[in-house]
Amino acid sequence: MKNRPYAITLDVGSSLLNKTGSWRTMKPVYLDRLPPCNNACPAGENIQQWLYHAEENGYEQAWREIMKHNPFPAIMGRVCYHPCEQACNRGDLDQAVGINSVERFLGDQAIKFNWKIEPGKPTGEKVMIVGAGPAGLSCAYHLRRQGHEVTVFEAAPKAGGMIRYGIPKYRMPREKLNVEIRRVQEMGVNIKFNSPVDDTLATKKQGGFDAVFLAVGAQVSKVVDIESDGVTPVLSALDVLRNSENDEPTGLNGRVVVYGGGNTAIDVARTSIRLGALDVHIITVESGEKMPAHEMEVREALEEGVQLMNLRSIHRSEGKTLVLEKMVNTEGEWPQASGQYENFTADVLVQALGQNVNTDLFAEIDGMIINEGTVQVDASMMTGKDGIFAGGDMVPSLRTVTAAIGHGKKAALHIDTWLNQITHEPGPKHEIVNPSMMNTWYYTDAPRTVRPTLDIVRRISGFAEVVGNLDESNAAYEARRCLSCGNCFECDNCYGVCPDNAITKLGQGLRFEFKYDYCKGCGMCAMECPCGAIQMQSESI
Amino acid sequence: MAEAVGLCRPEVICAYPITPQTHIVEDLGVLVKGGQLTDCEFINVESEFAALSVAIGSSAAGARTYTATASQGLLFMAEAVYNASGLGLPIVMTVGNRAIGSPINIWNDQSDSMSMRDAGWIQLFAETNQQAIDVHIQAFKIAEALSMPVMVCVDGFILTHAYEQMDVPDQEQVDHFLPPFEPRQVLDPADPISIGAMVGPEAFTEVRYIAHHKQMQALKVIPQIAEQFKGIFGRDSGGLISTYRADDADTLIVTLGSVIGTISDVIDEMRDKGQKIGAVTIRSFRPFPLDEIYEALKNTRRVVVFEKCLAVGLGGIVASNVRMAHRGLTSPVYAVIGGLGGRPITRASLRELFEKAMIDDLEETTFLDLKQDVVDHEMDREEKFTRPGAIAENVLRQIGVVDVAKTT
């Protein structure tokens, strides 16, 4: 015991006796909020989390995080319309993070390094899936991860659905598509090709299946009756694209007119360019702004030489001439006929006006509800018939590949709980992060890397992939632009900025903890948290 | 004195020049810069306040520290004086006693030390040049034994500027007497502490009591160390009081510092004539040796306290302290204020004073050699005018120092 003067000299650490936590009226709490990208992803990916791994060059870990939800990152990195990027908060700072590019990079890394996913322990349950498109394959994948036995019945000679037969090679290289599908098969998913299912219930019974997932898609072309003398051939978009896929003659020669304003119309137009059509026009009733086709697709198409004629409907076909009626924009949803006509020369007309579901297959099944051309399902993706689930384009849907993947996953989850006779209670949804919850000063300025695009000439002369890839150095760069909205990324700011040293750093990967004994509730931690992962809550006194 | 301080192996010396202590510090500076005094940092500070503050820092870091000042300088560092004793730092400081302004006066009186008498420092007064040397050496030991700062008071010019043959001890003796400084508490990264807390009402009284109690302990420590000193150096140069021919005295003169030299001469003269007069010299003014003084005074018929300082509005400072020691005794205590601002104290004046004392023909408080006519004239003048003007200047005119014709 030192001979220290009374009261004048104090020992170190004696202030720890003073629990200043009793001062506060507000209390900081660490939260995991919902990043807008995660919220926007139809497949339900935890984008923030896999970007977190990618930031550290943990590519395999990042890929595995994607694979928890979406089995086809290499595909999605090419065909997804990335609603995540539209929601991305970084867009408010400079530009949205190139999530799609990074996903594609990770998907390609997985292919390059041959990363695999193991199926779960066998459960003894058997599930039948009709249709090996994105919805069906996604459902198959997720069910295999849970250990169920899965058999997929596919009518076409190859798997892939609309990805293969609807999206051209220049957007989705077939080698990559095949690898991703094969990965699912290697998990033990049995795909029977050239096997259309006419009687679902019979097939189910025959195969001894415990549950069914229907994912036949919307493969019936919508055709509009146009008065025609038969000179100009009228084709359907789906047929054309399928022929192109199978390397069979498509009939797209000379002056090609594509009738329709959606993505399929664009796909047909751009395919026509590559197959050597003389010129290609897209004719559509909608105005430029209201065209359903994706902006990116339209832009690329125009760059390649496709021409666009908005606000026209095709009245009739006479010889090599199409008579077009001009449409006028109105207040309402649909433009009005103006009564004015013009002539247009065409060698072939392709109708790309939408796709319908062949609901006849299911009309006989007891309990199935078919409404407005689609099969109705409840929140668990189950149809009116117990044990029969459905998803993808055949149910009410956004009709994107991503949405289909999301359906497949959701259905797999519910099939699993249905098979196990348990009910699944989804957790409460976390608060979505908006920029006002964040402190964006802390993010360094960095523009978005732009994916290299092929030269126009190279693009239109073949089916080589149009949009190139990020390489390893700039993929990490791009991932690091992520603000990590609402989720702590261990920047140490709260730990550094607390005047009372009231935060414990737990270690790499373990985040932080508040010392509530000492926290005075000033709120600096919450204010200086770049990503909005701290909230000040009222203290109960 | 510089040599004596040097022998004590101070580690840090910091001082600001002020008459009359300047050459002590200058001499020390020469010793350091010339290499005779090794392991010593000499710092030229920018004020007395800084001087004592540097000393506080240095002592708290475990170095034996010394400084010196006087008069205005002591007052300028007043805040630090209280601080040093409050923190319990064994700093030794020489005060070359000098009057305090205004009016500015560079000559000797003891007002400066007196102004700091209650600050918690030990105050030792030297009577002779030899004692001045010896007391400094003892001061370090006393300070470090008690962890309390010590002020060594030496009459300015009289003791600071004298040339006299002294017995300066040698280094070996001093080292034997004064071991290296072992601080009670020290700033050390290996064992961190926080010195200088804010103490509130709940503990402040106790802290002050402890400070007082410690000083009271010094009443034992000071004589002990004086004994030890005598043992090694052979001289009686310390302790709480000294007496001169006091045993059978009817009249006792109580005083401090160098004036005892003149007083003892007068006592000798008077003793030769058979007058029973003696003196008691207070060596330790703080702590005030109440019991020792009581013992010394108890058998005498009258006490005359001769002091070179003044409590404006009260009278004698030392006299008030002595009266407290004198409690219960019936003999009168007369206060005599003399030598203010360096006014010479003559044997003739003292003899006259003592004669009067012996017949109890003294006021309670007397100013020795006061120029009554000047004072009377000034009082008259003040009564006549509502705005009397500067007092000192008027007095100077009165006594003819300032030519009236040239300034009006």
Add this chain to the structure above:
Amino acid sequence: MTDQQVKFYQTGTLTAGNRLLDSELRTVQATIDRSNSLDSGHRACQGCGEALGARYAIDAAMRATNNQLIAANATGCLEVFTTPYPESAWRIPWIHSLFGNASAVATGIAAALKVKGENNVRVIAQGGDGGTTDIGFGCLSGMFERNDDVLYICYDNQGYMNTGVQRSSATPGGARTATTMPIGPEPGADFDKGKSVPLIAMAHNIPYVATASVDRLHDLEAKVQKAMSIRGARYLQIFVPCPLGWGFNPASTIQIARMAVESGLFPVFEAEHGEITASTKIRRKVQVEEYLKLQRRFAHVLKNPDQLQKVQNIADSNIRKFGLMSSAGGEE
């Protein structure tokens, strides 16, 4: 940070730490084993900028000196809230003497250490702007001119906060304090008064003078580190907002410091032997309103175009004098 195009670190060096950065590029504050020289349980107000600045500076100094540090503190908020008997929040050897003598006490400690041959133990003197620019000014100047081996850190919250928010010579023009109330024809503190101690320190020709702000942690730590690598008198002035005295929500302390720097009102720079050697560039310049509007002490200034212009002029003049805008226009 090397090649910005290839290596990009999300928050770079803007946040306290960053798991993507090499550990040498992170701050002392981001490490699990930081000294916490100023520990929890002290009685500072919620959101106190000075408590933060002190921990930042002292922890950095502890790291730089390998934990061989002694500090002398002037009277003021920092001293009062850290050492009320019986609690001390300090983990380093520390002494508090008086209001005006922190630099002199530090000089004494440095001298004692030198005599004892403890060359690796270093000394810091610290105090608020009151104890530095006003009452401690004499001792500070003495320490500078003697070039004593002391780093003096001034925590500048622009007023005597401990005694109830009175004006000091560091109080900026227009500011409301208890002794410069916003009444009368010249509300708030006078514009033609005050002094810049960093510039005065530079005039003493001491080896190192710098200013820093609690919102720029990396910069602050680098400066402390640099200061401790130099022997002789050094001066560091840290801008520390005071929620109670300036009238703002305690959560905004860092934001306010940031606005002070980004508007140019508090120039962040370094000087050696009387010449400016570097200045920290403004990242995203703002007009002074962005800073003033956050504090109640300037509420009247915002309504007074004349005063507002004076404040803007000060900011503009700082930008010019200290070269606070980079030619590239941005900063990393």
